[in-house]
Amino acid sequence: MGKIYKSITELVGHTPLVELSNYEKKHELKATLLGKLEYFNPSGSVKDRAALNMIEEAEKSGKLKPGQTIVDNTSGNTGIALAAFGHAKGHEFVTFLEPGVSREREDIFKAYGVDQYWFTDISERVKKDLEAGALNLEVLEADVQAYADENGYFYIDQCSNEYNTEAHYKTTGPEIWEDTDGKVDIVVLLAGTGGTISGLSKYFKEKDENIKIIGVQPDVNSRLDANNKTGNTIDGVFPIDINGISIIPLINKFNTVIDEIVDVSSEDAYSAAKELVRSDGIFIGQSAAAALFAATQVAKRPENEGKNIVIIMADDGTKYLSTNLYK
Numbered sequence: 001m002g003k004i005y006k007s008i009t010e011l012v013g014h015t016p017l018v019e020l021s022n023y024e025k026k027h028e029l030k031a032t033l034l035g036k037l038e039y040f041n042p043s044g045s046v047k048d049r050a051a052l053n054m055i056e057e058a059e060k061s062g063k064l065k066p067g068q069t070i071v072d073n074t075s076g077n078t079g080i081a082l083a084a085f086g087h088a089k090g091h092e093f094v095t096f097l098e099p100g101v102s103r104e105r106e107d108i109f110k111a112y113g114v115d116q117y118w119f120t121d122i123s124e125r126v127k128k129d130l131e132a133g134a135l136n137l138e139v140l141e142a143d144v145q146a147y148a149d150e151n152g153y154f155y156i157d158q159c160s161n162e163y164n165t166e167a168h169y170k171t172t173g174p175e176i177w178e179d180t181d182g183k184v185d186i187v188v189l190l191a192g193t194g195g196t197i198s199g200l201s202k203y204f205k206e207k208d209e210n211i212k213i214i215g216v217q218p219d220v221n222s223r224l225d226a227n228n229k230t231g232n233t234i235d236g237v238f239p240i241d242i243n244g245i246s247i248i249p250l251i252n253k254f255n256t257v258i259d260e261i262v263d264v265s266s267e268d269a270y271s272a273a274k275e276l277v278r279s280d281g282i283f284i285g286q287s288a289a290a291a292l293f294a295a296t297q298v299a300k301r302p303e304n305e306g307k308n309i310v311i312i313m314a315d316d317g318t319k320y321l322s323t324n325l326y327k
């Protein structure tokens with residue numbers, strides 16, 4: 001039977017869960033690795049879920065008016081999703097982009113016809129904080145809000161927006177549960193705003209508190225704030241734990257339960273991605289690569305024999321062709 005959709009907004013979610021069968025064999029793994037391929041979303045990443053849910057909830061509440069321009073600070077994927085669904089629903093989008101992210105993101109914003117600024121353009125004090133390597137999210141949010149107010153725009157604020165987390169609680173978690181018939185033992189992923197990890201942790205802990213949530217973070221040498229000169233970064237994500245303190249806003253807001261935190265270097269992440277595209281033809285982005293490397297180490301532990309390990313693969317490799325990921 002034919003099926004024609006009316007809008008890309010109808011195509012968000014229901015992404016496939018795929019066993020990394022050849023990769024498992026190559027590593028002689030006795031656990032099962034399941035990749036949740038979030039790049040099947042219409043604008044190409046896991047952030048489609050949050051973007052659409054935040055727009056729809058803002059429209060419903062009347063805070064986002066018909067035709068009103070949306071603005072947000074983003075490392076790229078949320079902005080691309082806000083531009084895509086914004087346009088599909090009659091809103092322009094203005095982005096403040098995080099410095100240092102892959103060049104492809106800028107080109108994609110140009111293609112979407114988006115007005116593009118950098119975090120450094122927000123205000124003098126945000127610029128100074130960035131130069132000192134001490135970005136203060138509250139200051140950044142206050143100054144983007146002031147910019148939005150001046151221009152009559154709607155600041156959607158993914159870093160504080162509960163509908164970011166809710167998108168994963170309502171859709172990503174239940175999809176994984178259904179596709180595995182409830183046989184989920186471990187979920188492995190990275191965090192930017194923390195929307196995905198807070199929504200999934202809440203969902204799975206309610207289902208069964210024994211399901212483990214493993215948060216992966218770029219190790220100290222992969223961080224721009226560690227004076228990383230290699231250019232080997234993991235875009236779109238941040239460390240989860242810095243000396244016992246989290247800077248991830250939605251992990252803090254929801255007191256998110258994370259059972260374990262695993263550090264991964266960019267180089268290890270990149271080599272795992274290179275292996276996977278050759279073994280199984282699955283072409284992943286940087287944060288998915290870090291999650292894959294961490295999940296492989298977790299799968300090798302004797303206590304995890306026979307377990308199902310779900311890896312959130314946030315986006316694909318095309319946005320990283322200018323980086324060292326596949327070089």
Ligand SMILES: Cc1ncc(COP(=O)(O)O)c(C=O)c1O
Pocket residue numbers: 045046047075076077078190191192193194195196197235236237285286287288314315
């Ligand atoms: C590539 C990539 N991976 C992971 C994430 C983290 O997602 P979240 O903001 O839900 O923590 C992002 C966020 O933008 C991302 O762009």
